[in-house]
Amino acid sequence: MQQLAIFGGTFDPVHWGHLLLAQTALYQVPLEKIIWVPSLNPPHKKAVSFEHRVEMLKLAVRENPAFTISLIEVNRSGNSYAINTLIDLSSFYPNTHWHWIVGLDTFQTLPRWHRGHELAQMCDWLIAPRLLGGENVTQSELICKQVEQQLRKQSHNIRWQFLNIPLVGVSSSLIRQLCHNDSVKTTSDRLSIRYLVPEPVRSYITAHSLYSDKSE
Structure with a gap:
């Protein structure tokens, strides 16, 4: 069974922090491929055009054969939900153990995602800890355990681990x-x-x- 990861985001623009995070995940798990999924219409955000963001992403990842870009959201009408992304990609990549790369702030909101409790069990979560503002790994771990407890209260399990990524102050x-x-x-x-x-x-x-x- 192949090991693949989804890395979704606005990427407005993609930067070295994104690339370092993806490269860290590639070797830490290890993964065979990381699928970058730029969001078509990011909610609550005003971004440059999807076409510009995709072109910049292509330029950023073109030299790494383990990085690929999926434009799967282009063919989807209505609201875009993470669980739909995973289901759709699973039809293109059968027999796959899935991972999802996500920042700690985003992971903290997982129980409130559309069908988030279901999605939580469908993949392993690779989390970039938040180490800014005096926060340490212990505090970040506590946040993740709180998410885990929220899910378990509704009989849902989740598998997660931190990515050992160097602190990069770029956004x-x-x-x-x-x-x-x-x-x-x-x-x-x-x-x-x-x-x-x-x-x-x-x-x-x-x-x-x-x-x-x-x-x-």
């Missing part, structure tokens, strides 16, 4: 803010996101004036 929101700030500077000054994203992604953002007042 998509930080990159968007830096790009917006740099939009009023001269071209020679627009170096603030260098080394926060892969160079092809940085070039794409610059070429299309993404996250600035001149965004396409």
Whole structure:
């Protein structure tokens, strides 16, 4: 049985933190492949177009044969739910033991997801701990155990583990803010996101004036 992982998100834009997280999961489990699933219409978020986000994701993962991108959400109408993503991907990848890569903040909300109690048992959860703001691994573990207890109260089990990822203080929101700030500077000054994203992604953002007042 093959071991595959789903890594879903807005990826607006994809950055080195995402790639480091995926690479860590690839070797820690180990996994044969990680399937990146960009969200088509992220709820409660305003993102650049799906096409731009997919193109940046392609540029970021193209050199790693263990990374692949699924556009499965494009063919889905109505609300997009995580459990539908897993069910649909299972039809393309039969005989698979599934894992789901997720950040701690997102994992904490799992019991409130659409059919979250059912989804919890359908895959193993690979969690990126939150180590910012003075929070340590023990506190992160406590949060996960609280989620586990909530599920067990309704007779649902869950398997999870932390990913041993180095602390990287980069986020998509930080990159968007830096790009917006740099939009009023001269071209020679627009170096603030260098080394926060892969160079092809940085070039794409610059070429299309993404996250600035001149965004396409």
